[in-house]
Amino acid sequence: MDFHKFPMDEQKCAVDVESFQYTVKDLVFQWTEDEPAEFNKGHLKLPQYNLRNYDTKNCTKRLSTGVYTCIGITFTLDRELGYYLLQTYIPSVLLIILSWVSFWIDIKASPARVALGITSVLTMITTLNGVREDLPHVSYIKAIDVWFAMCLMFVVGSLIEYAIVHYLSSNKLQLWHNRSPSKVKKAEKYSGECCVSLTIVDRDRSRAGSMSKSLQASNGTLANSDAISLHSTSPLGEEGKIWIRGNCARKPEAIYDTGKKIDYFCRIAFPIAFILFNLGYWCYYKLW
Numbered sequence: 369m370d371f372h373k374f375p376m377d378e379q380k381c382a383v384d385v386e387s388f389q390y391t392v393k394d395l396v397f398q399w400t401e402d403e404p405a406e407f408n409k410g411h412l413k414l415p416q417y418n419l420r421n422y423d424t425k426n427c428t429k430r431l432s433t434g435v436y437t438c439i440g441i442t443f444t445l446d447r448e449l450g451y452y453l454l455q456t457y458i459p460s461v462l463l464i465i466l467s468w469v470s471f472w473i474d475i476k477a478s479p480a481r482v483a484l485g486i487t488s489v490l491t492m493i494t495t496l497n498g499v500r501e502d503l504p505h506v507s508y509i510k511a512i513d514v515w516f517a518m519c520l521m522f523v524v525g526s527l528i529e530y531a532i533v534h535y536l537s538s539n540k541l542q543l544w545h546n547r548s549p550s551k552v553k554k555a556e557k558y559s560g561e562c563c564v565s566l567t568i569v570d571r572d573r574s575r576a577g578s579m580s581k582s583l584q585a586s587n588g589t590l591a592n593s594d595a596i597s598l599h600s601t602s603p604l605g606e607e608g609k610i611w612i613r614g615n616c617a618r619k620p621e622a623i624y625d626t627g628k629k630i631d632y633f634c635r636i637a638f639p640i641a642f643i644l645f646n647l648g649y650w651c652y653y654k655l656w
Contacts, residue, residue: 374503374510375452376653378420379445384427386438392428397439399424405441417445456499456512460519463492464642467526471635475530475537475627485527492516492523511653518645522638529634537627 369379387395404424412419427438467488470481496516503512 369504371504371506371510372508373653373656374512375447375449375456376511377447379417379447381443381445382440383443384438384440386427386429387436390436391434392437393434395437397437399426399439414445416448416451418448420444420446452512456495457515459495460492460516463488463495464519464522467523468635468638470526470530471631471638475533475631478534481530482527485523485530488523489520489527492520496520511649515649518649522642526634526638529630533627533630 371377385397387397405422407419421444423442423444425440425442427440429436429438467485470484473481473484475481499512499516503510
């Protein structure tokens with residue numbers, strides 16, 4: 369029996385009828401030409417197989433003791449796929465679709481997305497182990513093994529996708545918030561390269577004490593958590609300018625949007641990849 373295409377395989381069952389005592393001089397078996405084998409479909413029915421065809425043959429053998437008559441018939445049986453569709457294929461497809469729900473959950477909802485991903489992976493593994501108990505134990509790869517391997521890959525892929533998105537977003541945001549402001553340097557050393565400069569109209573140093581506020585820079589908005597500090601210790605230039613400490617890095621919202629774009633891409637890429645896999649899988653094993 370060949371199980372490479374299991375459960376979309378076909379099996380052939382051969383039956384030979386042979387005489388071991390009487391030679392062809394005494395006994396001859398022959399098939400009738402009109403209807404060699406007669407079947408009643410209402411009475412002959414197998415739970416997992418469907419009789420598709422049969423072939424007859426003449427297998428008369430010549431031995432040292434004489435010629436012995438023999439006839440044979442080979443039944444071609446197709447395995448019924450309904451049981452495996454209900455018990456294996458449809459549940460696994462639903463599990464994969466369930467794992468894609470995480471792409472619509474916000475990146476900040478870590479408990480929900482992690483719980484959904486791990487639950488999908490464990491459920492897929494449990495289903496695989498349950499089905500394997502009823503499968504034939506062979507050393508080569510079967511069609512259903514390919515299906516489960518790809519399904520598990522899609523489920524694990526959705527979990528890994530969130531791990532990557534969460535790592536990129538959380539670590540970049542943390543680096544952004546923990547970034548120490550540049551040290552205050554003398555005005556002549558900045559040469560106009562500092563992100564923000566403040567012009568003091570009233571040169572009274574008593575008003576140039578320590579203060580904090582958020583400013584609008586030409587290249588973006590500084591976050592409230594990185595408030596700009598003005599220090600009277602910084603020397604005022606001849607034009608009455610004082611250099612300030614600030615953070616001109618990207619906004620946290622821009623980093624957060626990158627993760628959302630990855631989720632949006634996966635919402636489209638994962639279903640398309642799964643559809644393409646199904647087209648190749650069913651065409652190969654059903655039509656080949």
